[in-house]
Amino acid sequence: MPGAADSPPASDQPVRLVIFDMDDVLLRYDVEARRTAMGALAGLSASDVERLVWASGIEDASDAGRLTPDAYLAAISAAIGAPFGRPEWFRTRALAMTLDGDVVDLASRVAGRSALALLTNNGHIMKEHFDALVPELRALFGRAMHVAAEFGTKKPDPAIYARLAALYKVAPTQALMIDDKIANVEGARAAGLRAHHFRGAAELESCLAELALI
Secondary structure, three states: OOHHHHHHOOOOOOOOEEEEOEEEEEEEEEEHHHHHHHHHOOOHHHHHHHHHHOOOOOOHHOOOOOHHHHHHHHHHHHHHHHHHOOHHHHHHHHHOOEEEHHHHHHHHHHOOOOEEEEEEOOEEEEHHHHHHHHHHHHHOOOOOEEEHHHHHOOOOOHHHHHHHHHOOOOHHEEEEHHHHHHHHHHHHOOOEEEEEEEEOOOHHHHHHHHHHOO
């Protein structure tokens, strides 16, 4: 079985900041349902939308902060050939998101022993809509909900983890990143953080217990 953070601890120091990814950690994210809904606005298939919006680099540019929300929405509208504003973005994003109650419960238990933060590869438009999309997470994380665009880069760039740790005034070795993508876990470790590759609530609970976070 994997051990704490899936590897030997980076330091004997206690963890002072636990960073949760959002999509496919705190919530289940059905990207195909989102692409299907976007395509329906323009008579396109989900694979068409993947090619026109994701493979084209529009999503990456937004996530890394290279597009403002208005420029991002305009780029999608041009790519799919149909109007795509904030209402369309919100509706198609919301239908693809389902909170994972078990993981949210673990995060709430961690909050009694460590500071929490959320870091998701998303653009500024997501930050605009956290309150409406995931009010339960806002209640738990408060102002500590961050999109990659704030840092001018995205996971797995090691710089984003270092910048987030610095923002909360903790050494990288005092922070733990929880992410479902192994590349993002490796990026966090390259920045000196501890990291856990998320595969389910049970393994995460074991990891947090080993680190005395619950």
